[in-house]
Amino acid sequence: VDGGWDICHDAQFRPKSPCTVYSIGISWDFSFDEDMERTYGCDVFSFDPSMNTDDFQRSKHIKFYNVGLGDKVTEIEVKGSKWKIKNLKTIMTELGHTNKRIDVLKIDIEGHERQSLPEIIESGALKNVVQLCMETHSYFDLGAMRKLHELGFRVFWAHQNPWAPMYTDDETLSYGMEVYFVNTNFIN
Numbered sequence: 001v002d003g004g005w006d007i008c009h010d011a012q013f014r015p016k017s018p019c020t021v022y023s024i025g026i027s028w029d030f031s032f033d034e035d036m037e038r039t040y041g042c043d044v045f046s047f048d049p050s051m052n053t054d055d056f057q058r059s060k061h062i063k064f065y066n067v068g069l070g071d072k073v074t075e076i077e078v079k080g081s082k083w084k085i086k087n088l089k090t091i092m093t094e095l096g097h098t099n100k101r102i103d104v105l106k107i108d109i110e111g112h113e114r115q116s117l118p119e120i121i122e123s124g125a126l127k128n129v130v131q132l133c134m135e136t137h138s139y140f141d142l143g144a145m146r147k148l149h150e151l152g153f154r155v156f157w158a159h160q161n162p163w164a165p166m167y168t169d170d171e172t173l174s175y176g177m178e179v180y181f182v183n184t185n186f187i188n
Helices: 031-040 088-094 113-123 142-150
Strands: 020-024 043-047 062-065 074-078 081-086 102-107 129-137 153-160 165-167 172-174 176-183
Touching (some): 020 031, 031 043, 031 062, 031 102, 081 088, 088 113, 102 113, 113 142
Parallel strands (some): 020 043, 020 102, 043 062, 102 129
Antiparallel strands (some): 074 081, 153 176
């Protein structure tokens, strides 16, 4: 179902406690975050401005931030609400994670990855990311995918999101793809 995420369990990529996870875009579904805490003992940093709530500590290892991911630091208005938006490098700097291993970076930001991903790549924020799990929507940016490949990221799994169909006259396509990468720079 929508919200399920796959993690590579190969020894060189598997999260090992103490581990750090960023879960960006959750819409009140903490199941991934809770599984990362329970299964691996990771500290999980959850982000989503659409939930319209203040920052809070969900559990011992899960901290929620009322912040969205974008290509710059800004504030936008969505349906009468003000959303704080920050780029990944700024988020990492504010949390003191600039040089910290990020075991899993999960991004599900409903199409805004189109603007965010190129900035994330160019900023160097992925250098310590072991696994990147991302939902893409209605486009496939081959330039960004090539740059991810050049940085050492390889797809280990991809599938259509069955909750995001797009219909044409002749066929049903997926509006959303979930693509999972490992960073080969972490191979021992």
